[in-house]
Amino acid sequence: MPPIVLLTDFGSLDTYVGVMKGVIAGIAPEAPILDLLHEIPLGDVRLGALLLDASLDAFPPGSVFCCVVDPGVGTSRRALAARVGPYTLVGPDNGLLSLAWARLTPARVFEIAERRYLRERVSRTFHGRDVFAPVAARIAGGLEIEALGPRVEDPVELRLPEPRPEAGGWRGEILRIDRFGNAITNLDAALARPGVRLRVAEHAFPLRETYGEASPGEPLALVGSSDRIELALNGENAVRRLGLRIGDAVLLEIDP
Amino acid sequence: MPPIVLLTDFGSLDTYVGVMKGVIAGIAPEAPILDLLHEIPLGDVRLGALLLDASLDAFPPGSVFCCVVDPGVGTSRRALAARVGPYTLVGPDNGLLSLAWARLTPARVFEIAERRYLRERVSRTFHGRDVFAPVAARIAGGLEIEALGPRVEDPVELRLPEPRPEAGGWRGEILRIDRFGNAITNLDAALARPGVRLRVAEHAFPLRETYGEASPGEPLALVGSSDRIELALNGENAVRRLGLRIGDAVLLEIDP
Amino acid sequence: MPPIVLLTDFGSLDTYVGVMKGVIAGIAPEAPILDLLHEIPLGDVRLGALLLDASLDAFPPGSVFCCVVDPGVGTSRRALAARVGPYTLVGPDNGLLSLAWARLTPARVFEIAERRYLRERVSRTFHGRDVFAPVAARIAGGLEIEALGPRVEDPVELRLPEPRPEAGGWRGEILRIDRFGNAITNLDAALARPGVRLRVAEHAFPLRETYGEASPGEPLALVGSSDRIELALNGENAVRRLGLRIGDAVLLEIDP
Numbered sequence: 001m002p003p004i005v006l007l008t009d010f011g012s013l014d015t016y017v018g019v020m021k022g023v024i025a026g027i028a029p030e031a032p033i034l035d036l037l038h039e040i041p042l043g044d045v046r047l048g049a050l051l052l053d054a055s056l057d058a059f060p061p062g063s064v065f066c067c068v069v070d071p072g073v074g075t076s077r078r079a080l081a082a083r084v085g086p087y088t089l090v091g092p093d094n095g096l097l098s099l100a101w102a103r104l105t106p107a108r109v110f111e112i113a114e115r116r117y118l119r120e121r122v123s124r125t126f127h128g129r130d131v132f133a134p135v136a137a138r139i140a141g142g143l144e145i146e147a148l149g150p151r152v153e154d155p156v157e158l159r160l161p162e163p164r165p166e167a168g169g170w171r172g173e174i175l176r177i178d179r180f181g182n183a184i185t186n187l188d189a190a191l192a193r194p195g196v197r198l199r200v201a202e203h204a205f206p207l208r209e210t211y212g213e214a215s216p217g218e219p220l221a222l223v224g225s226s227d228r229i230e231l232a233l234n235g236e237n238a239v240r241r242l243g244l245r246i247g248d249a250v251l252l253e254i255d256p
Numbered sequence: 257m258p259p260i261v262l263l264t265d266f267g268s269l270d271t272y273v274g275v276m277k278g279v280i281a282g283i284a285p286e287a288p289i290l291d292l293l294h295e296i297p298l299g300d301v302r303l304g305a306l307l308l309d310a311s312l313d314a315f316p317p318g319s320v321f322c323c324v325v326d327p328g329v330g331t332s333r334r335a336l337a338a339r340v341g342p343y344t345l346v347g348p349d350n351g352l353l354s355l356a357w358a359r360l361t362p363a364r365v366f367e368i369a370e371r372r373y374l375r376e377r378v379s380r381t382f383h384g385r386d387v388f389a390p391v392a393a394r395i396a397g398g399l400e401i402e403a404l405g406p407r408v409e410d411p412v413e414l415r416l417p418e419p420r421p422e423a424g425g426w427r428g429e430i431l432r433i434d435r436f437g438n439a440i441t442n443l444d445a446a447l448a449r450p451g452v453r454l455r456v457a458e459h460a461f462p463l464r465e466t467y468g469e470a471s472p473g474e475p476l477a478l479v480g481s482s483d484r485i486e487l488a489l490n491g492e493n494a495v496r497r498l499g500l501r502i503g504d505a506v507l508l509e510i511d512p
Numbered sequence: 513m514p515p516i517v518l519l520t521d522f523g524s525l526d527t528y529v530g531v532m533k534g535v536i537a538g539i540a541p542e543a544p545i546l547d548l549l550h551e552i553p554l555g556d557v558r559l560g561a562l563l564l565d566a567s568l569d570a571f572p573p574g575s576v577f578c579c580v581v582d583p584g585v586g587t588s589r590r591a592l593a594a595r596v597g598p599y600t601l602v603g604p605d606n607g608l609l610s611l612a613w614a615r616l617t618p619a620r621v622f623e624i625a626e627r628r629y630l631r632e633r634v635s636r637t638f639h640g641r642d643v644f645a646p647v648a649a650r651i652a653g654g655l656e657i658e659a660l661g662p663r664v665e666d667p668v669e670l671r672l673p674e675p676r677p678e679a680g681g682w683r684g685e686i687l688r689i690d691r692f693g694n695a696i697t698n699l700d701a702a703l704a705r706p707g708v709r710l711r712v713a714e715h716a717f718p719l720r721e722t723y724g725e726a727s728p729g730e731p732l733a734l735v736g737s738s739d740r741i742e743l744a745l746n747g748e749n750a751v752r753r754l755g756l757r758i759g760d761a762v763l764l765e766i767d768p
Contacts, residue, residue, distance in 0.1 A: 003537045005530070012268060012524060013435045015311045018261070018292035022315035025259045025290060029316065033290070034537060034545070036530035042436070055527045058641060059534035060541065071491075074466035124466045126481035129314060179526045180554070210586035210636045225638035235583075268524060270691045271567045274517070274548035278571035281515045281546060285572065289546070298692070327747075330722035380722045382737035385570060 002062035003032040004136050007052055008128060009040040009069045016126070020066070020133040023119065027137035036065070043071040045096050049158050050176055052089070053099040054226040061086030066128075066136035067096050074124035079112035079131050080155060081145040088145060090136045092127070095158035102157065113149030163187050163252075170252040174200070174244060175228070181237025183244045187229040187252055197221075198231060199251040203242050205231050258318035259288040260392050263308055264384060265296040265325045272382070276322070276389040279375065283393035292321070299327040301352050305414050306432055308345070309355040310482040317342030322384075322392035323352050330380035335368035335387050336411060337401040344401060346392045348383070351414035358413065369405030419443050419508075426508040430456070430500060431484070437493030439500045443485040443508055453477075454487060455507040459498050461487050514574035515544040516648050519564055520640060521552040521581045528638070532578070532645040535631065539649035548577070555583040557608050561670050562688055564601070565611040566738040573598030578640075578648035579608050586636035591624035591643050592667060593657040600657060602648045604639070607670035614669065625661025675699050675764075682764040686712070686756060687740070693749025695756045699741040699764055709733075710743060711763040715754050717743050 004024055010016035021033050036055055040048045048069035056065070063086075070077075070092040078093035085104035089097045090112070101107035112118075112131060117138050119130040139145060163172040163186055172187040185198075198205040198221040205221040206214075207229075214220040214234040219242075224230035231250070232238050239245075260280055266272035277289050292311055296304045304325035312321070319342075326333075326348040334349035341360035345353045346368070357363035368374075368387060373394050375386040395401060419428040419442055428443040441454075454461040454477040461477040462470075463485075470476040470490035475498075480486035487506070488494050495501075516536055522528035533545050548567055552560045560581035568577070575598075582589075582604040590605035597616035601609045602624070613619035624630075624643060629650050631642040651657060675684040675698055684699040697710075710717040710733040717733040718726075719741075726732040726746040731754070736742035743762070744750045751757075 003534075003541070005534070007530075011435050012293075013295045015293045015307050016435075018263075018290065019311050019314040021290045022259075022261070022292075022311065022319070025288060025319070026314075026316035029259070029288070032537060032541070032545075033288075034530065034533045036534075037524075037527045039525045051527050055531050055534065058531040058538075060538035063534070063537070072468075075468045123479075123481045125478070129481065179523050179528075212587045222637070225635045225641065267691055268549075269551045271549045271563050274519075274546065275567050275570040277546045278515075278517070278548075278567065278575070281544060281575070282570075282572035285515070285544070289544075331724045379737045381734070385737065 001028060001030040002064055002140050003034045003059070004028070004140050005034045005036050005059060005063055005065045006038070007036045007040070007048060007065060007067045008038045009042050009044065009048065010038050010128065012038060016128060020128050023129055023133040024137040027134055028140045031137065031140040040069055043069065045069050045071070045094050046158055047176055048096050049099040052097065053103060056087060056100055059087070063087050064136045064140045065089045066132050067091035068128040068132055069096050070094070070127060073127050078152065079127065080109055080152060081112055081135060081139065081148050082107050082109040083145055088139050090132050090139065093152070093156050095156045098155065098157045099160065109152045109155050110145045111149040111152050114147065117143065117148060161186055166251070169254045172250045172252065174246050174248045174250060176246060177239050177244070181239040182224065183231040183239055184224060184226070185229050185231065185250045187250065189223045189227040189229065191252055192223050192229055193254070195255050197253045198229065199253060200231065200242070200244060200248050211235070257284060257286040258316070258320060258396050259290045260284070260396050261290045261292050261315060261319050261321045262294070263292045263296070263304060263321060263323045264294045265298050265300065265304065266294050266384065268294060272384060276384050279385055279389040280393040283390055284396045287393065287396040296325055299325065301325050301327070301350050302414060303432055304352050305355040308353065309359060312343060312356055315343070319343050320392045320396045321345045322388050323347035324384040324388055325352050326350070326383060329383050334408065335383065336365055336408060337368055337391060337395065337404050338363050338365040339401055344395050346388050346395065349408070349412050351412045354411065354413040355416065364401070365408045365411050366401045367405040367408050370403065373399065373404060417442055422507070425510045428506045428508065430502050430504045430506060432502060433495050433500070437495040438480065439487040439495055440480060440482070441485050441487065441506045443506065445479045445483040445485065447508055448479050448485055449510070451511050453509045454485065455509060456487065456498070456500060456504050467491070513540060513542040514576060514652055515546045515571070516540070516652050517546045517548050517571060517575050517577045518550070519548045519552070519560060519577060519579045520550045521554050521556065521560065522550050522640065524550060528640060532640050535641055535645040536649040539646055540652045543649065543652040552581055555581065557581050557583070557606050558670055559688055560608050561611040564609065565615060568599060568612055571599070575599050576648045576652045577601045578644050579603035580640040580644055581608050582606070582639060585639050590664065591639065592621055592664060593624055593647060593651065593660050594619050594621040595657055600651050602644050602651065605664070605668050607668045610667065610669045611672065620657070621664045621667050622657045623661040623664050626659065629655065629660060673698055678763070681766045684762045684764065686758050686760045686762060688758060689751050689756070693751040694736065695743040695751055696736060696738070697741050697743065697762045699762065701735045701739040701741065703764055704735050704741055705766070707767050709765045710741065711765060712743065712754070712756060712760050723747070
């Protein structure tokens with residue numbers, strides 16, 4: 001049975017994730033449950049969408065992603081199931097799944113409307129347990145997403161800021177910060193050519209191939225594990241030291 | 257094989273939980289291991305008991321709960337295994353399991369006394385590894401709890417504060433705080449009728465059906481996912497903003 | 513299929529661990545994945561080595577340990593697979609695996625050199641995903657470590673400080689701190705004889721068999737769950753209260 005992969009903002013301080021696993025184990029006891037991440041900052045749909053998209057390809061075909069970053073739980077926002085490349089994604093209709101399906105088109109998106117696939121009582125506050133976990137488990141067990149409800153033609157779509165060409169290079173921005181204090185930009189690996197230099201305000205980051213090419217504490221840019229250009233300090237926390245922030249403009253200068 | 261569900265106060269900063277999983281994998285390699293929660297504050301038996309009781313029903317029949325919030329480890333406190341409804345619970349005799357069995361009676365409780373079901377060497381400090389994990393694994397593998405030792409007729413029982421009727425309503429209290437900063441009370445969902453209002457000191461919380469019915473930042477009460485009345489601020493951390501604390505009196509006013 | 517056990521410094525705030533699980537699930541879908549610990553402080557190879565060595569014996573024979581505390585990722589440091597007693601360990605050649613193989617000799621250590629067992633594209637920054645997870649998964653699936661590359665005769669070895677005999681006893685030191693605020697020393701359980709007293713600077717810790725033998729708040733030494741002498745305060749955080757630090761000298765006084 002394919003794995004069910006969990007991505008939430010529930011953290012590890014309460015029983016929400018554990019309870020979702022209980023529901024899954026009751027419906028699809030043979031499906032391995034894999035934790036992708038639960039520490040998305042509360043309600044940060046964009047970061048959830050970025051990390052889902054960046055992580056998807058590491059999982060085997062058939063994996064079912066159960067994604068819950070859902071500040072609109074209990075309102076009329078729809079619940080979705082989407083077939084995206086070889087994967088199935090389940091989650092709220094707030095853009096959380098949309099970066100993945102924008103990249104891995106064509107995607108087919110359906111509304112989760114059939115009550116019989118949900119928990120018997122559906123609360124207004126915990127659709128992770130009552131909607132997304134049971135549906136993900138049934139999909140892992142073979143349910144076709146077409147059976148869940150009507151096709152959705154207008155799901156909520158996130159738009160990431162696109163890098164723009166500028167005199168002498170490109171203007172991008174910082175998309176997210178990782179735990180090592182590196183700043184991941186929206187500049188694609190394809191732009192990383194020899195001689196290129198990155199700049200945020202007064203800080204310059206020469207492009208390197210590895211951390212080892214920079215002296216300790218020296219700024220550098222490199223292509224990170226998710227194929228985007230990242231800004232770092234060798235052996236230090238660049239974000240904290242240089243005061244970098246999500247949304248900061250990043251200039252890529254060619255042959256400066 | 258049924259899942260083994262772990263509930264501890266060991267946190268994620270040390271290897272205690274991982275080591276328990278190793279012991280389980282050695283005895284019951286086919287049993288899925290599910291983490292319910294490991295971040296119970298150190299030694300907080302009452303919170304562990306509350307969360308175990310609130311989470312149990314999400315798991316499939318046959319699940320074996322291995323519960324370790326055990327400030328008395330190494331003393332003469334007994335180790336218990338209990339059959340509670342369709343579940344088996346394993347843990348120390350300090351009340352940790354008792355809210356679950358008080359609700360899902362009749363329960364049968366046995367002392368874990370037979371040394372041959374434990375780890376070969378039993379330390380004085382880590383019964384999660386040496387007593388509870390091996391016993392939970394053997395139960396998942398088919399061992400009957402009657403084989404573990406004598407029946408226990410006088411296990412330690414926690415008593416939760418009961419709501420009391422008052423002129424115009426009920427007086428309850430805050431039982432616990434969740435990660436979203438909501439305050440969960442001991443007032444049952446059955447008391448949540450239209451027109452009801454909750455009050456903590458000078459703060460009033462009108463009863464709503466969903467967060468969406470309150471304006472951003474507005475206080476509200478609603479029935480939470482565990483069928484108790486919760487106090488919240490729409491989109492904010494009620495506990496931090498209003499200074500709510502476990503044990504605070506909560507007044508439920510009918511038709512105020 | 514034997515379990516794959518993960519030990520990293522990736523923490524729980526990013527998707528690194530989740531992504532490794534995805535890679536493993538794609539190669540060895542039947543192998544249970546067990547988290548030993550992910551909260552090793554960033555780059556603390558010695559602590560990783562200590563905890564791996566202290567935890568190993570709890571796992572069943574055949575377990576494959578995938579260990580990533582790897583500050584040298586992207587440099588020329590080798591990647592290793594080692595057969596150590598009944599276990600296989602995979603990780604960087606920086607000493608992380610070496611305390612385990614020093615204890616469970618004879619060990620056989622091989623370099624991971626064959627590209628075909630790695631991820632198709634190997635990044636310079638994330639060998640957990642690209643090297644160690646796929647190799648661990650293939651070993652769980654039956655690959656012999658001899659197939660990975662040449663035998664390594666000179667792997668990096670950590671040396672722990674050894675206790676030294678002194679007039680009237682032994683001089684050891686604090687090796688690590690656990691989450692309860694206990695200080696684990698390099699003094700072996702075999703030195704723990706009746707009448708022994710431990711001392712750090714002006715603080716004396718009489719040897720006890722259990723916490724319960726000391727009054728609340730009283731210092732004590734006892735043999736911890738990993739067979740080393742530990743320093744504690746009954747019911748309190750000894751490290752914080754007494755200002756203990758890793759590396760502090762610990763004197764063991766016999767019949768003082």
